[in-house]
Amino acid sequence: EDIIPNCHPPTVLFNVAGMAMPTEFLSxxxxxxxxxxxxxxxxxxxxxxxxxxxxxxxxxxxxVFTSSAAGQVGxxxxxxxxxxxxxxxxxxxxxxxxxEPFNIRVQLVVPPNTDTPGFEKENxxxxxxxxxMEDVAGLFHxxxxxxxxxxxxxxxxxxxxxxxxxxxxxxxxxxxxxxSVHHLFDALCxxxxxxxxxxxxxxxxxxxxxxxxxxxxxxxxxxxxQNSSExxxxxxxxxxxxxxxxxKEKKERGKKDK
Numbered sequence: 457e458d459i460i461p462n463c464h465p466p467t468v469l470f471n472v473a474g475m476a477m478p479t480e481f482l483s484x485x486x487x488x489x490x491x492x493x494x495x496x497x498x499x500x501x502x503x504x505x506x507x508x509x510x511x512x513x514x515x516x517x518x519x520v521f522t523s524s525a526a527g528q529v530g531x532x533x534x535x536x537x538x539x540x541x542x543x544x545x546x547x548x549x550x551x552x553x554x555x556e557p558f559n560i561r562v563q564l565v566v567p568p569n570t571d572t573p574g575f576e577k578e579n580x581x582x583x584x585x586x587x588x589m590e591d592v593a594g595l596f597h598x599x600x601x602x603x604x605x606x607x608x609x610x611x612x613x614x615x616x617x618x619x620x621x622x623x624x625x626x627x628x629x630x631x632x633x634x635x636s637v638h639h640l641f642d643a644l645c646x647x648x649x650x651x652x653x654x655x656x657x658x659x660x661x662x663x664x665x666x667x668x669x670x671x672x673x674x675x676x677x678x679x680x681x682q683n684s685s686e687x688x689x690x691x692x693x694x695x696x697x698x699x700x701x702x703x704k705e706k707k708e709r710g711k712k713d714k
Contacts, residue, residue, distance in 0.1 A: 516560055519555070532585045566627070
């Protein structure tokens, strides 16, 4: 609020702040849920509440929300992250309607895995299930993501949902729901290809299910081997303990005899 009056009126807002901490729901730290919501969702809410009134006063602008492919479909290990990105979609759809009378456009960007320092840090905590599922989507360069975000935001006829790559197009088509559409190509794909793409998505889901099942079986086998090893060590220790007790008893008897 102190900076804006002394600057050129804002015309474009990119909400890009975010964090991801892969964790399995049952073993996660409860604080990660509120922290993720505060950064990923409330960070965008607060920034938009500050900037949007200035856009309204100056005749319009563009607000960009950065969601994620994990905000279009729930992914193993992202129980704290995915809901915050789903929430951004809901916010973007509401504001798309509310801000349109003021000539303020709203856009939702759903980038895939991007080779950033944050993603590198995220990989340090990632489970095997996550890694195997993400291999399907590949890894995008941050410059390519940024360039397309800027290009789409400045377009005279901007899309509501900005996607990347073939998988991104398929996922955005499948999850279009009641969201706005500004391009004839996107509208035709949503109407004509939904059945076919749903079949393709079922193949993906089948693959993901196999990954979870395989990893779960591997974990169970590892636990059984570890338990077996511990039990064997305990059995090996028992004779040693008995020998120590026998030696101790003999020494005590020898002392008594003396």
